[in-house]
Amino acid sequence: MNRRRILASLPAVFAANSLAASADKKLRVAVIGHTGRGNYGHGLDTMWLKIPAVEIVAVADADAAGLAGALKKLGVTQGFADYRQMLSKVKPDIVAIGPRQIDQHRDMLLTAIKFGAKGIYIEKPFLRSLAECDEVIAAAQETGVKIAIAHRNRYHPALAMAAKLIADGAIGRVLEMRGRGKEDPRGGSLDMWVLGSHVMGVALALGGATRACTAGVFQGGKPVTKADVKEGDEGIGPLAGDEVHARFEMASGVPFFFDSIKDGRLKKPAYDDPASFGLQVFGNAGVIDFRMDQEPFAWIQTGSEARKPVLADKDIAKQVSSHETAGLDLIDAIQNNRAPLCDAVQGREITEMISAVFESHRLNGQRVTFPLQTRQNPLTLL
Numbered sequence: 365m366n367r368r369r370i371l372a373s374l375p376a377v378f379a380a381n382s383l384a385a386s387a388d389k390k391l392r393v394a395v396i397g398h399t400g401r402g403n404y405g406h407g408l409d410t411m412w413l414k415i416p417a418v419e420i421v422a423v424a425d426a427d428a429a430g431l432a433g434a435l436k437k438l439g440v441t442q443g444f445a446d447y448r449q450m451l452s453k454v455k456p457d458i459v460a461i462g463p464r465q466i467d468q469h470r471d472m473l474l475t476a477i478k479f480g481a482k483g484i485y486i487e488k489p490f491l492r493s494l495a496e497c498d499e500v501i502a503a504a505q506e507t508g509v510k511i512a513i514a515h516r517n518r519y520h521p522a523l524a525m526a527a528k529l530i531a532d533g534a535i536g537r538v539l540e541m542r543g544r545g546k547e548d549p550r551g552g553s554l555d556m557w558v559l560g561s562h563v564m565g566v567a568l569a570l571g572g573a574t575r576a577c578t579a580g581v582f583q584g585g586k587p588v589t590k591a592d593v594k595e596g597d598e599g600i601g602p603l604a605g606d607e608v609h610a611r612f613e614m615a616s617g618v619p620f621f622f623d624s625i626k627d628g629r630l631k632k633p634a635y636d637d638p639a640s641f642g643l644q645v646f647g648n649a650g651v652i653d654f655r656m657d658q659e660p661f662a663w664i665q666t667g668s669e670a671r672k673p674v675l676a677d678k679d680i681a682k683q684v685s686s687h688e689t690a691g692l693d694l695i696d697a698i699q700n701n702r703a704p705l706c707d708a709v710q711g712r713e714i715t716e717m718i719s720a721v722f723e724s725h726r727l728n729g730q731r732v733t734f735p736l737q738t739r740q741n742p743l744t745l746l
Contacts, residue, residue, distance in 0.1 A: 390416075391482075391695065394456035395423040395438065396447045396472055399430020402463030402599070405487035408514060409438060409462055411687035417695055418458065424450040447472060451479040458694070461486040465599030470496045473511070477503045483510045483698045485691065489561050490711030492601045494719055494739040497712035504708055512694040512704035513711045515565040517654070519690045522662040522675040526645075526652050527570055529674065535666060536649025541567055541620040544628075544640040546656075551626030552606035553581060554596055556718055559641065560608075560622060562656050564714045565706060566643050567622075572615030573713065576733045577720035579610035588725060590746040602743045610721045622721075659685075 393412045397404040404410075412420050420438050424447035425431035435443045444450035451459065459476040461469065466489050473491075476484050477500075490513050491497050504511055517523065530538060543563035545555035568574070581604065583592045588604045596603025606626035614620050628640065645652040650666030652674070659681040660673035683689045690706070697704040716734060722742040724732045738745065 391418045391457040391698070392421045392454070393418045393458045393460060394421060394450055394454050395434070395460045396450075396462060397423065397425045397430065397434055398463040398465070398468065399425055399427035399433075401426075402465035402468070402487070403430070404434070404462035405464055405514060407687060408460045408485060408487055409434060411691055412458075412460065413438070414686055414688045415691050415695070418691075421456060422450050422454045448475050451475055451481075455479050456481060457698075458483045458485065460484075463487065466490070466492055467599030467601065470500060473500045474503055477507055477509050480507070481509050483512065483694045485512050485514065485687075485694055487514050488711075489557055489600075489718075490708070490715055492599070492715075493741050494712065494716055494736060497708070497715050498739060501708050501712060508701075510694060510697045510704055511708040511711070512690060512697070513706045513708070514687060514690060515562055515706045515714075516684055516687060516690060517562055517656060517661065518565050518569060518706035518710075519693055520661050520684050521680060522660065522673075523566065523569060523654075526654070526662045526664070526674050529664060530570065530645060530647070530652065534650065534664065535645065535647030535652055537647055538616075538618050539646045539648060541571060541614075541618060541643060541645050543567060543620065543622045543643040545622075545624035546641045547624055547626070547628035549627060550597070551624050551628055552583075552608050553603050553624075553722075554598070554600065555624040555626075556608050556622065556721065557596075557600050557603075558598060559656070560624060561714050561718070563622060563641075563643050564717050565710065566654055566656075567612070567614070567620045568710060568713055568717075570616075570645065571618050571620055574612050574614055574620075574717055574720070574734050576613040576731050577610060577717065577724050578729055578731045579608070579721040579724040580729055581605035581722065581725040582607040582609075588743075588746075593743050593746060602741050604743060608721060610724070612717060612720075 395409045422442035423434045424444040431443050459481045461472045545560040581588045592604040593602050608624045610622045612620040642656045643654040653663045660676045662674035665671040693705050726742045
């Protein structure tokens, strides 16, 4: 497929920049960061400098030195120590919520909604519990604000292309999907939250909604108990487990397996990039392999043919990795009153998959169905 056809397959995303730029006024963006507590995510501040359709008008950071640096980096003059004050005064069209520590996300989201944001772009993971997700989604539905989550892979055109290949029978009958986290020192439950959420987002895009889950969580080779539960890193909340094994039943009928083991990857210098981090779709005539955070993102291998990329385009890869594609998608979602490609509902679905792993473990590996009845962190109920 040539580049013209690739771009034509994503008209909403790549047309959004020119459409918004032709409007009388650019959309105004306010950035929330927190230096030392999740910072600005993976470039959720600088991404907007690449989109002519918007202008950054203010930034908030509770850390004074971090705020000074952000003002210089983003080229803006309005800086605030308190994001609430910024949103109250500036009332931006779009709010970028950058901090990776997600214990801050709920309040930041609700405040942005309160002060009339049209769109919000937020670092993953989305929120700490299903209760928080329910609260935020209800508030967003009242105002019509569009919430997009920074699962960059969800916006990659190679995902849509691979999905079409699967639907067209390129790998035959689909048998199963298998995903793994990065499996570095965060391996297990933290890896599932922070990086496995990327894998789960792709699984949802390919397999449809999750229907049920069976899982086990282990610490030091033994099933996790209440004594193992501690406050997790990155604002996750109660957490335990250096090993996770889960099986999900998807709406498509294709099972999805997710696993993560602490330090399961090869160490430097033998291999720096984690070979396991991604999702493989196995068919009876071939395999499609998604490599998270790598390019090319998707590969296909059928029969005796050599493995080849689904899409190899450096320009598109840069747009995706910089969040530009996701930003353009959010702009188009605002203008055309549609859901972003990775919206708050999908964010809740990913949170529900993670919660289901802990809920099934809490119930001794019992099969749990969706929607989950337990809306709080199941580890608090051990």
